[in-house]
Amino acid sequence: MVCALCSAVCIGAASVLQAVAARATPPGTGSGVDVALMLRVLRQWRYLVGLALDAVGFALQIVALLTIPIYAVEATQAGSLAVTAVIAAPVLKVRLRASEWTAVTVVCAGLAMIGLSVGAEGDSEGPPALPYALLGTAFAVLLAGAVAGRLPGRARALVLGFGAGTGFGVVSVSVRLIDDLAPSALAANPAVYALLLAGGTAFLLLTSAFQRGSVTTATAGMVVGETIGPAVVGVVWLGDRTREGLAVPAAVGFAVAVAGALALARFGEAAADAVPDGTSPAPSRGD
Template sequence: MVCALGAAVCFGTATVWQAVAARAAGTDGGGGGDAALLLRALRQWRYLAGLALDGLGFLLQVAALRSVPIYAVGAALAASLAVTAVVAARLLRVRLSGAEWGAVAVVCGGLAMLGLASGTEGDRGGSAALRWAMFGTAVGVLLLGAVGGRLPERGRALLLGLGAGFGFGVVEVTVRLIDSLRPSGLLANPSAYALLLGGGAAFLLLTSALQRGSVTTATAGMVIGETIGPAAVGVVWLGDRTRDGLAWLAVLGFLVAVAGALALARFGEAPAEVG
């Protein structure tokens, strides 16, 4: 659980640092489109530090997924929005409302309940059918992106965000389905391809959703997609369990943490203006 919370801190802080760097890159007098902006941002130490934090966060996420149930990791990762909100309030001078500070407290409370109730990860390795199902889901995420890009703005942001959440959910599940890092084992395991395809598709869909629609709507869809489905897979097919007699507390903590994250969905992308 410490690794899951560490990943949330890394991802949440990285979002703000990258936003600060992108803002600085956009005001240095350079022209060009998104590609030029990205190249200028890459010269900012905060942007590079954000990328490094993203990499560290992913490693911590993998470590967490190999130790605790998927439902606990998913809720913790959704809590990165609370980290982004707190860091943005300090670095970007973004003013949080009383309700948003309350949502941060709600997220923390939900995670505390999950920490108390979570058992160890399930001992089931996952069937071949589940591995292929994850690969099919990753392909479906790409197709969802093609369809969602043609919808009106509000529907587009929600569908693309939800698809991104499904893609990140594929990553969460397939980390548990990869039982060998030997090249021969990876090449023969459809989960390895699902992880790469699902993760790549998720980033593409989320980027498109944030560029072409509501940040709040897209992030809310992403939080739902990356938490509920993977949690169900972990419990039903991989044997994730809670501590004896504390299933109710795990369910309550999961719902509370996700609800708090949804209340902070506007921080899925750090605000563009200083508050």
């Protein structure tokens, strides 16, 4: 749980840096899967520092996924928005309303409830078809992202965000299905390909969401996509459980943490008004 919380801190800080870099990058094609946009944004040092923090956060997330249930890890990742909000307030001069400070408190309370009730990760490998289902989901996210950029306004932002969240969710579940790191075993495991495809696609979609459209809507979609589905998979097929007699507090804590994160969704674009001097943010029809 400590690793999951530290991962959330890294990812929350990275979001601020990546939002600044994405908004300062000229727009690309109308597709949500815009590789050229990713190449341009990689020239921004802030985005590179954000990626480094994401890498540290992902490593900590893997440790957490191999130790505690998926629902606890994913609720904590959604809680990274609380970190982003707290960092944005002093660093980017973003004013937090009283309701948003309340949401930060709610997220912390929800995560505390999960931390007190979380059990060990499940020991089930799930049905044999699960790795292939993850790979199929990763391809579906890629296809959805390819057309989402051409949708109007909030529909575009919602699909991009939900697709990114679903991709990150596929990554989380795939980690649990990789139990043999021998090269031959990795090459034969469809969960490895699902992880790589879903992770890369999710980053592309999230970058597009930061760069254009209503990122508040996109972030809300991402929170839903990365929390609910993986939590269900973990409980139903992978055997994730709580400590004995604490299922209700865990469920309440999960719901409270996700609800608080949704209330802080606008901090997915915390840096929208903090573009560095000398650059111009791309125009956004959705905001």
